[in-house]
Structures are given as C-alpha cells and as structure tokens.
Amino acid sequence: MTIYHFTGxxxxxxxxxxxILFDSGETVQGSDVETYYFTEQPLRERNIKILKFDPDNIQPGMTVIAGNAFPDSHPxxxxxxxxxxxxxxxxxxxxxxxxxxxxxxITGAHGKTTTTGLMSHVIGGYKPTSYLIxxxxxxxxxxxSYFVMEACEYRRHFLxxxxDYAIMTNIDFDHPDYFSDIEDVFSAFQELALQVKKAIIAWGDDEHLQKIQAxxxxxxxxxxxRNxxxxxxxxxTTEGSSFEVYVRNEYYDRFFIPLFGDHAILNSLAVIALCHYEGVPVNIIKERMKTFHGVKRRFTETKIGNNVLxxxxxxxxxxxxxTIQSARQKYPDREIVAIFQPHTFSRTEAFLQQFADSLKMADSVYLCDIFSSAREHNGNLSIEDLAALIDGSxxxxxxxIENLKKHSDAVFLFMGAGDVNKYQKAFEDILRTGA
Structure with a gap:
C-alpha cells in the first residue's frame, strides 16, 4: 500500500x-508550518494527519508529493x-x-476558481466528477468519469x-514578477492550447484569445x-442573473444563476458550452446552475446587523x-466600502494607476499596507503612493479598524490575496461586541 506524503x-x-487522493481511498499524510491556513480545515475534517516539517516524517516506500515552494534542498x-x-x-x-x-x-487570468467550482457542480449532476479548486x-x-481542475498560468505551471478540454476565461497581464508583458502571457496560453486533446472553450470577446491556434x-x-x-x-436582479443562450444563432434555452456581474454570466456561458459539447441534457445544466452558491473567498458574505461584510x-x-460590479447589482441601494490590501510590490507597482481607477468605483476606499513575500524588495514603493491617487481614501x-463603523447599512468589500481577512475579523469582532 502506497502512503502519499505531501511536503507543504x-x-x-x-x-x-x-x-482527492484520500477520498479515492488512498493513505495520505502531510507536513507544513504550524501557522493556521484556511486550506487545512477540510484536511482536518477528514482526519488527514498534518505534521510539522521533519525529515523523520519520511519513511521507506512513501511517495512524496512536493509543493513548488520547497526547493530540492528541503530536509x-x-x-x-x-x-x-x-x-x-x-x-x-x-x-x-x-x-x-x-x-x-480551467485557466485564465481571472475567473478560474469560480468557473472550476461551477463546472464541477454542473457536470457532477450528470456523471461522477472529481475536482480540484x-x-x-x-x-x-x-x-x-470527469476530473475538473483549476490550472494556473503562473510560472507556466499549467504546461x-x-x-482533454481547456476553458480559457481571458488573457490579461498579471504576475509581473514572472511574465515580462502580455505577449509573454499569451505565449504560455498558446503553448497550453497545443496540448489540449479534444476542444478549447474560450472567451471570444478577448482580443488575445481570438488569436489562439490549436x-x-x-x-x-x-x-x-461572432461567438x-x-x-x-x-x-x-438582486437575486442573480438570467439570460438566453444562442448556439450559432439558434435559441438554446434560458438560464438563471444566483451570481452577480457580467463575469458570472461569462463564466456560466463557458460551462454551458462545454456541457453542450459533452451532451449533458439541458435540464441538468439549468437545475445545477440554480443551486450553485459560489466558492471560498469569492464574494463570500457575512451579515452582522444591517452590515454586509x-x-x-x-x-x-x-x-x-x-467585485464592485457584483456588489452594485446585489445591493443597489447600499454604500459600497472597499478595503483593499495590495498583494506584492511588483504587482502594485505595475498596476498602480489601474488599481486607483478601479477602486474609485466604490463609494469609500480604505487601503492596507502592501502584503509581500520575504523574497521581494519594496524599493521606495509604499501604500501611500496608491492612496495619493485616490481622493478621500x-x-x-x-x-x-473602528473607523469603519462610521459607515452604517453598508457593504464592506475586503479584497486581496494576502491576509486582508485579519482586518475583516477585527471589524467583525467590533461589530459583534459593540466596542
């Protein structure tokens, strides 16, 4: 019997x-730092053993699956x-x-996680499906029968x-610490396209995806x-979005999703296209769409009193x-308060003006110090540089944190890929205790 040990x-x-391996009947354990991460909760629910890093964790005959963050020199x-x-x-x-x-x-600069969740939920109503989000x-x-997976372009990992299939939601410049420009990003997606075996489902309104060769x-x-x-x-509506789908200009059906914003409609359309290609009955697609309520850390709501976090x-x-567009659709009469923590100095520097322009769509803006890895050097950049571009921020x-209390009956958007949730938790505690 193989024991799978996950380093990281x-x-x-x-x-x-x-x-996935545990659910499939394999013996699984792993190691990591002691700091709590939300990703460990489902491991603990399955009673998967989580150890501290230690070379003595490794026994003869084990298969070690190593995370990319850990060099070959890891003990x-x-x-x-x-x-x-x-x-x-x-x-x-x-x-x-x-x-x-x-x-x-499922790949793309944006929308991967939600589309992966939706794809696995919908097609899982047709045939047994394993998934990795x-x-x-x-x-x-x-x-x-199916395996649905999120495939990230960072460092060309998805190569x-x-x-069999790839959904490509969009191509956009991101990860400026690795990709040199948009053409470099495109080249990665183009390389992946040539590795797909059955079909590619791509957002046709994206100028870069229109150039994909396969x-x-x-x-x-x-x-x-032209799509x-x-x-x-x-x-x-405040309940979600409904839309008709036309397949090569012929009416197919009308669908409803309890999700918000144009991006949610596009993600749903990608799933519908792939399911249509695979012959999934339309009634299954429609019913499963109605019962999808999102994935972790994607417009995840907590309601305290009249406030929505x-x-x-x-x-x-x-x-x-x-995200702001989604909030405006669901809560059209509420004040939208953006609390944003930039992630990495390289991304903040590359998109400084674009960050300012996007955040200005909110009614009020709060900025948290830039979250970065120990490997990054910040140069002279600080959160004050972004604040200077947004009047009133x-x-x-x-x-x-208690300053946020001056906004009542508001929607507070805590956004970022770092540890912005610590600010949300602190605000939740203030609201609950009335401090």
Missing amino acids: IKGSGMSSLAQ EIVRAKELGGDVIRYHKFLGEYIKKFTSIA GDGTGLGKKDA AYHP NVPVIYYGFGD DFIAKNIEK VDDYAHHPTEIVA EILRNEG
Whole structure:
C-alpha cells in the first residue's frame, strides 16, 4: 500500500489534491508550518494527519508529493531521495493523475476558481466528477468519469497538463514578477492550447484569445455576435442573473444563476458550452446552475446587523471592478466600502494607476499596507503612493479598524490575496461586541 506524503500540504493546490487522493481511498499524510491556513480545515475534517516539517516524517516506500515552494534542498525531500523513494512535484503528479479521466482544465487570468467550482457542480449532476479548486477545495470520487481542475498560468505551471478540454476565461497581464508583458502571457496560453486533446472553450470577446491556434476545435463564447455561444436578453436582479443562450444563432434555452456581474454570466456561458459539447441534457445544466452558491473567498458574505461584510480574493484591477460590479447589482441601494490590501510590490507597482481607477468605483476606499513575500524588495514603493491617487481614501491599520463603523447599512468589500481577512475579523469582532 502506497502512503502519499505531501511536503507543504497546506498549499491551496496541495490541500485539494490530498483531499482527492484520500477520498479515492488512498493513505495520505502531510507536513507544513504550524501557522493556521484556511486550506487545512477540510484536511482536518477528514482526519488527514498534518505534521510539522521533519525529515523523520519520511519513511521507506512513501511517495512524496512536493509543493513548488520547497526547493530540492528541503530536509524532507533530501531524506526521501536518500531512502530511494519517489519524489514528484505537485504539477507533474497531477499531470499524470488526470490521464485516468475526461479532464477539464480551467485557466485564465481571472475567473478560474469560480468557473472550476461551477463546472464541477454542473457536470457532477450528470456523471461522477472529481475536482480540484484553487481555493483549497478538493473532492475525489472513486468512480469518477470527469476530473475538473483549476490550472494556473503562473510560472507556466499549467504546461504540466495535457487535458482533454481547456476553458480559457481571458488573457490579461498579471504576475509581473514572472511574465515580462502580455505577449509573454499569451505565449504560455498558446503553448497550453497545443496540448489540449479534444476542444478549447474560450472567451471570444478577448482580443488575445481570438488569436489562439490549436489542433482541436476552439469554441468561442461571449456577448458579441461572432461567438458560437452568445448570452442575450440579460436580466440582472438582486437575486442573480438570467439570460438566453444562442448556439450559432439558434435559441438554446434560458438560464438563471444566483451570481452577480457580467463575469458570472461569462463564466456560466463557458460551462454551458462545454456541457453542450459533452451532451449533458439541458435540464441538468439549468437545475445545477440554480443551486450553485459560489466558492471560498469569492464574494463570500457575512451579515452582522444591517452590515454586509464580503471576503473576496480580488487582487488585480480587473477583479476589483468585477467585485464592485457584483456588489452594485446585489445591493443597489447600499454604500459600497472597499478595503483593499495590495498583494506584492511588483504587482502594485505595475498596476498602480489601474488599481486607483478601479477602486474609485466604490463609494469609500480604505487601503492596507502592501502584503509581500520575504523574497521581494519594496524599493521606495509604499501604500501611500496608491492612496495619493485616490481622493478621500484612508490608510487602514489595526488600531484604526473602528473607523469603519462610521459607515452604517453598508457593504464592506475586503479584497486581496494576502491576509486582508485579519482586518475583516477585527471589524467583525467590533461589530459583534459593540466596542
């Protein structure tokens, strides 16, 4: 019996994969730092053993799956190699594992996580489906036909995969610490396109995705008339969005999703297109769409009194716009308060003006100090540089959280990819205790 040991099991992808293997009947354990991460909750619910990093964790015969954040010199990896055991990097292992299924890779600069969640929820109503979502959620089905996975472009990690299908939600410049420009990002997606085996479902209103070349059909979706799958006659309410779908200009059906914003409609359209291609009955697609309520850290709401606190991973200007747009649709009569923590100095510097422009869509703006890794050097950049571009914005630090109380009956958007949730938790405590 193989024991799978995950070095860095609290990583979002690593946690998801550990859950999948465990659910599929494998013996799984892992190690990581002692700091609590939300990704460990589903591991603990399954009673998967989480150890402190220690070379003694590694025993003969184990297969070690190593997170990409850990170099070959990591003591556990060194010990595994000394014992002659298998050491496989996360992406390589996953690339081999998905060959057992009809695999669906969801990629794009924005929208990956929600689309992966929606895709697995909808197609899971048709046939057993295993899935890996980048928010630390994974599920393994022993009799799975489909494997739906989030595939990230960062450092070209997704090139470890040769999926049957790929959904490409958009191409945008991000990760400026790795990609040099938009053409560099495009080249990564183009390389992936040539590895897809059955079909690509791509957002046709994206100028870059229109240029994708592939050896399989490229099916386009969007709002523009040139797409293969088009959303028309859209109705947006405080309950969600409904729209008609036309397939190559022929009416297909009307769908409702309890989600908000144009991006949610587009993500849904991508799922509908792939399900149509796979022959999923339309009544299944419609029913499953109605019962999808999102994924972790994507417009996740907490209501305290008359206040709505939203936790959202938005860390790029495009994503901030989408989150504010969603809030305006769902809460059209409320004040929208943005609390934003930039993630990495390189991204903040590259998009400084775009961050300012997107945040100005909110009624009030609070900025938290830039969250960064120890590997980054900040130069002379600080949160004050962003604040200077947004009239009326305030810098929020721990001791000033109570300042948020001056906004009542408001929607508070806590946005960022770092630890912005600590500010939300502190504000929640103030609201609950009346401090």
